[in-house]
Each structure stands twice: as C-alpha cells, then as structure tokens.
C-alpha cells in the first residue's frame with residue numbers, strides 16, 4: 001500500500017512504516033514557540049526539572065506576537081525567553097526579526113523534517129514537505145526536552161489543483177474558496193495534501209499561503225511535495241544544500257479527494273466571524289472599510305508586498321481608511337526597502353510597522369474600535385481576534401486589500417489592475 | 418471517575434480567542450487573573466457566574482483556532498470539571514488532556530444551561546439528570562487515557578521519565 005506524504009514523513013521519524021490511524025512516537029527535528037506560548041513552555045520545563053533542549057540549534061524561541069513589547073508584563077515574558085535561550089543554547093529570534101512561520105521557513109526548516117510549534121499556524125512549514133503541526137505549550141516543551149512527541153498518524157484529504165489563476169486571483173482566494181467548501185472543521189484531525197499540475201507549478205510562496213491556512217479547515221498540517229519549486233526557494237535563502245525531493249506514492253490512500261480548477265476561481269472575501277463564511281467579490285463589493293492590514297504569516301511576503309505596491313503606486317489610501325503594512329520578516333523588509341516598495345507605501349499614506357504579527361492577534365497596534373471593520377490579509381477573522389469583540393474582520397488577498405484601501409470599501413482588484 | 422455539575426451551554430465554533438481573548442495577552446503569565454476573563458467574549462458574565470464543578474457544554478468545533486493552552490487551563494482554573502461538545506478542534510482537545518481537563522465528545526443538542534449533568538468517565542456516559550436522558554460517548558484513545566489518568570502530560574513524564582503510552 002502506498003504512502004501519503006504525511007505517512008511517509010512520519011514513518012521516517014517513527015523508525016517503522018506507519019499508516020493513518022496508528023499512534024506513533026516520532027522524532028522531532030525542529031521546535032518553535034512564540035512569546036504568547038513560550039513562557040508557559042519554559043515554566044513546564046522548569047516544573048519537569050528539565051531546563052534543556054535536546055536539539056538547541058533547531059529549537060527556536062520567537063518574540064513576534066508582541067514585538068516590540070506593548071506592556072511591562074510582556075517585556076518580562078520576553079526576558080524569560082531570552083534567559084531560557086541563553087541557558088540552553090536554544091536559538092532566539094528577537095523583536096523585529098519577523099513572524100515565526102516565515103522565519104523558520106527562511107532559516108531552519110528542511111524538507112522531510114518534523115516540526116512541532118506552539119502556534120496553530122505552524123502548519124505553514126508543510127509547504128516544503130515538512131510535517132509541521134501546531135500544539136500547545138506543554139507538548140512542545142516535552143518535544144524540546146526529549147526531541148520526540150507522540151502523534152496519531154492522520155488520514156489525508158488530497159486536493160488536486162489544475163488550471164491557472166486568472167488575473168487578480170491568488171493562492172489566498174483559492175484557500176478561502178477551499179475552506180468555504182469543506183468548512184472550518186472539514187479536515188479536523190486530518191492532513192491536507194496538495195497535488196496536481198497546478199500545485200507542481202506553484203511557487204513556494206503561494207504554497208505557504210495554502211499550508212498556512214490548513215488549520216483554518218481544522219487540519220493538522222497542509223503538505224506539498226518537495227520538488228524543483230522547493231529547491232528554488234531554498235536556493236533563494238542560500239540553503240540549496242538542504243534540498244531533497246519528497247513525493248507521495250502514486251497509490252497512496254486518501255480519505256477524500258477534492259478537485260479544483262484554478263481558472264474558474266474569482267477573488268473571494270471571508271466575512272465575519274468564521275473563515276468559511278466566504279463570498280465572491282461581486283457579493284462582497286461595497287462594504288465600507290475602516291482599516292486595511294497587509295501582512296502576517298499568511299500574506300506578508302515580498303511577492304505579496306509587490307502586488308500591493310503595484311496597485312498602490314502613485315495612489316493614496318482613502319481618507320477614512322487606515323492602511324497598515326507589516327513585512328513578515330526582516331529579510332522581506334530589507335528586500336522591500338531595496339525595491340522601493342516601502343517608499344510607495346509611505347507615499348500612499350500607509351503606516352509601516354516592525355516585522356512581526358502586528359495587530360493580527362489583538363495585543364497591540366491597530367486594535368479596532370467598536371463597530372469598526374478591518375479588511376486584512378490575515379488567516380482568521382474570529383470575533384475579538386483584533387482586540388475588540390465589537391470589531392469586524394474580513395479576509396482577502398493582498399490585491400483585494402490594496403485596491404480596497406484606495407477605495408475605502410471592498411472593491412474588485414481586477415478593476416484597478 | 419464521576420463528575421457532577423451544572424451545565425453552561427455555548428454555541429458552535431467557540432474559538433480560543435473567545436475563551437482567552439488576545440487583549441489579555443499580558444495576563445498569560447498570571448493565570449489566576451486571566452481566568453477572571455474566561456470565555457468573556459462568548460458570555461461576558463460567565464466567569465462571575467460559574468461554580469466549582471460546573472460543566473461547559475459546546476456545540477461543533479469547540480476550541481478552534483489558536484493553540485494557546487491557556488484556554489483549557491483557565492477553564493479548569495475557573496472550577497469547571499469537564500467540557501462536553503459535539504466535536505472539538507484537535508489542538509484544544511489534546512491541550513485539555515495534557516493539562517488534565519476531561520473533554521467528552523457527545524451530542525449536546527438536548528442539553529440546556531442550568532441542567533444538572535453527571536459524567537461517568539469510566540463507563541463513558543453523560544446523564545442529563547434534569548431532562549432524564551443518558552448518552553454514551555466513545556472512549557478516549559489509549560494514549561490520551563493514560564495521560565489524563567496520570568493527571569496530565571507533565572505528571573505523566575514525571576512519573577515515567579518519558580512517554581509511556583503503550
């Protein structure tokens with residue numbers, strides 16, 4: 001019986017062939033925590049009397065969720081993380097370095113790895129055929145100390161992609177469409193595996209958008225094969241030597257197969273307060289927007305900023321619509337400066353902030369007022385997410401967000417491109 | 418083990434943002450304080466009304482979203498003895514077991530706020546004493562039963578020195 005990507009990677013780490021439904025103890029290659037979950041992980045390790053990391057050079061503590069710190073309590077949490085890193089030799093990615101999922105992919109993760117992270121969007125790493133999954137602080141703490149974890153090998157939903165995006169339609173629209181179709185718990189306990197000719201042709205940064213939002217359908221991870229696109233990405237990070245090809249077996253067994261023809265898709269907007277509450281751009285148009293936020297682990301990459309800049313160039317944001325732009329990492333920020341994108345954003349009236357999560361999780365910067373509406377490139381729009389349960393969050397692609405920032409309301413990006 | 422308490426009914430898609438809102442991020446290292454805001458964005462009065470031993474009852478996909486383990490921790494700290502739901506999001510379910518909060522999956526449609534509930538974890542039944550019906554629930558996977566039985570993952574590791582799940 002052939003193996004899915006999930007089965008293949010987990011088999012390598014379990015030391016035996018494992019199949020969907022089985023329990024396995026698996027070796028963990030990379031562990032990550034962030035400043036909202038790391039302090040609890042550190043305290044759990046203290047409780048266990050195990051202030052150590054099995055693989056310090058591949059254990060990474062990120063300070064990205066409240067960075068720079070918004071309050072003294074959080075500054076103290078940051079101190080705890082820095083102290084743990086210096087005691088154990090674990091790596092620290094500090095204020096301004098960027099969002100954990102972006103930076104772990106740029107600098108640490110390799111195809112075929114198992115990555116556990118105390119952050120639900122750890123699944124982003126699946127874009128390079130690394131079995132990457134979000135867990136709680138205690139699970140990750142134990143993973144840090146022992147270099148292993150337990151898992152139930154997931155069943156897999158195979159998503160076959162064909163065709164090409166039409167102009168103005170992006171990976172974000174595809175993922176919102178898919179979640180609208182299978183719903184927010186449609187892949188609970190399962191892996192998503194993307195394949196087919198359009199997945200093979202898809203550049204790594206678009207794969208990251210799909211993998212990132214796998215958890216929004218409840219999935220444990222969202223996987224792509226490691227192939228020429230993966231190699232190109234790793235080479236762009238000066239890590240070409242970390243490349244190895246990984247593919248599912250042709251006779252792998254899937255619990256469900258979903259086929260999507262990219263050429264049939266249109267821009268999609270997810271309405272409050274669940275991600276599967278999706279509408280086509282025609283149904284969404286005209287909604288007044290108070291704030292637009294372009295960034296996050298979903299859509300804060302250089303390619304996203306280029307699309308936004310191409311639309312914002314020489315234009316101004318609508319006077320009633322604030323525009324926040326946050327590069328996902330220091331590397332992305334540096335590239336955006338070199339390409340002149342930051343000047344375009346500044347001239348358009350945007351507020352450009354420190355690489356990190358920014359307003360995504362409602363801790364600081366850009367918290368919504370009562371009744372305010374934010375259109376964002378984020379991955380989730382739950383009530384209260386941006387710091388105010390009286391706020392409303394809409395999700396869309398960077399192109400839709402940029403075009404709507406100019407108009408002050410949701411518009412079809414294809415009309416301004 | 419038998420748990421008995423009053424039901425607090427919530428709807429579908431109770432996210433960890435509703436359970437432990439991001440605006441209280443700074444209280445994550447002060448769990449007693451954070452627990453005063455448990456489920457605040459689903460029911461602003463819940464933390465002041467809940468009594469020791471009460472049972473939280475959800476609909477579909479309880480605990481979706483962020484992996485913050487603080488969500489099940491503050492539910493437990495608030496005195497809640499168990500969470501019952503039609504279905505749970507994966508990370509929340511696992512976190513709850515890891516911190517020793519019983520989670521039970523069964524059809525909650527007939528349960529209302531205020532009902533007196535009894536959960537028999539060993540037999541795998543939930544009884545609504547107020548409305549006089551009993552529902553079975555599937556046993557936990559063995560690994561999770563072991564961890565919950567040991568009192569959570571930290572206690573499990575302390576007891577065995579490593580994973581001892583088979």
Ligand code: SF4
Nearest residue numbers: 099296297357360361
């Ligand atoms: S950008 Fe948002 S979704 Fe991504 S890790 Fe940060 S808070 Fe989470």
